[in-house]
Amino acid sequence: MHVCSLFPHMSELFARPDRPPIPPQIRVRIVTTALPSSVITPLCSPLHAHFLTIRLSRSYRKNKPSDLTTDEIVSSVAALFPRLHVLVIGPGLSRDTLMLDCAKGVIGKAREQDMPIVIDADGLFLIQSHPEVIRNYRKAVLTPNVVEFKRLCEHILPQNTQNSKFKSEDIATRLSQALGGVTIVQKGHEDLIANDEQVFVCDADGGLKRVGGQGDILSGAIATFLAWGKAYEENVWKHDFNIRSADIPILASYAGCSLLRETARSAYARHGRAVLTSDMIGEIGAAFTRVFGDVVDACIYCVGFRGWSVTHLDSLACYLGALANKL
Numbered sequence: 001m002h003v004c005s006l007f008p009h010m011s012e013l014f015a016r017p018d019r020p021p022i023p024p025q026i027r028v029r030i031v032t033t034a035l036p037s038s039v040i041t042p043l044c045s046p047l048h049a050h051f052l053t054i055r056l057s058r059s060y061r062k063n064k065p066s067d068l069t070t071d072e073i074v075s076s077v078a079a080l081f082p083r084l085h086v087l088v089i090g091p092g093l094s095r096d097t098l099m100l101d102c103a104k105g106v107i108g109k110a111r112e113q114d115m116p117i118v119i120d121a122d123g124l125f126l127i128q129s130h131p132e133v134i135r136n137y138r139k140a141v142l143t144p145n146v147v148e149f150k151r152l153c154e155h156i157l158p159q160n161t162q163n164s165k166f167k168s169e170d171i172a173t174r175l176s177q178a179l180g181g182v183t184i185v186q187k188g189h190e191d192l193i194a195n196d197e198q199v200f201v202c203d204a205d206g207g208l209k210r211v212g213g214q215g216d217i218l219s220g221a222i223a224t225f226l227a228w229g230k231a232y233e234e235n236v237w238k239h240d241f242n243i244r245s246a247d248i249p250i251l252a253s254y255a256g257c258s259l260l261r262e263t264a265r266s267a268y269a270r271h272g273r274a275v276l277t278s279d280m281i282g283e284i285g286a287a288f289t290r291v292f293g294d295v296v297d298a299c300i301y302c303v304g305f306r307g308w309s310v311t312h313l314d315s316l317a318c319y320l321g322a323l324a325n326k327l
Contacts, residue, residue, distance in 0.1 A: 090123025
């Protein structure tokens with residue numbers, strides 16, 4: 001799977017000891033500011049990454065105009081799209097003005113290519129300020145935590161919608177409706193996954209400790225299932241499932257949440273309170289098998305998702321597990 005992520009400075013990528021390593025099965029296109037080639041080369045190998053560096057003038061570092069225009073930077077990133085399956089915006093992005101402008105442009109280019117997009121962290125700050133960037137794009141998934149969800153609601157929904165008389169599920173649905181049907185993953189004690197038609201609740205057991213960087217793994221997990229969904233849409237292998245393309249983002253999100261919760265539970269059982277996000281990486285494979293592997297055959301009975309009740313969600317997530325086993 002090929003994923004693209006934007007970083008304003010290498011310090012955002014390497015300064016955090018809790019940032020999880022990138023598994024060798026994933027090829028990552030990382031967009032960042034320029035570094036000497038002697039530094040870039042050794043970094044590429046352990047990260048399994050391809051770096052697209054953007055050379056900025058000294059004047060930019062003094063908050064003066066850069067030699068490169070935003071359009072030129074966006075075009076450089078968009079040139080990678082033929083090699084990508086999905087775009088992740090937010091982790092490590094920062095609120096740097098240039099990076100936010102570039103992110104807006106890159107999202108626009110991804111929409112033109114009909115590419116699935118996952119938006120988290122500072123990417124959500126961009127959306128709350130400029131909701132038009134993502135509005136009406138049903139292949140987008142937003143993954144806010146409780147605080148980020150509240151901020152999105154404050155900026156996008158009418159004031160009376162945020163009244164406590166509304167259930168969280170209703171507010172998540174209304175937020176999706178206001179954004180034109182994007183999928184909302186409200187992370188919390190229970191993960192609420194909503195679009196403008198339906199709400200799924202993922203309440204599987206997770207770890208007893210939530211650690212920094214765990215949301216990055218969730219973004220990657222959802223992106224993985226979205227990429228497999230894209231392969232399904234493109235008929236990479238022959239199949240007889242009757243699944244609406246519009247349902248793939250919410251199913252991918254539910255599957256990602258299920259996988260992350262089992263991964264976190266397993267990592268906590270092994271490491272206890274000392275668990276780090278990096279400890280979760282080694283648990284993903286076994287967690288996937290436990291969540292999806294034993295019931296993959298049940299997926300042949302999944303013939304549609306519209307109007308299904310919450311009791312069918314295990315089968316729906318199992319369907320995406322079948323996608324994984326087909327590739």
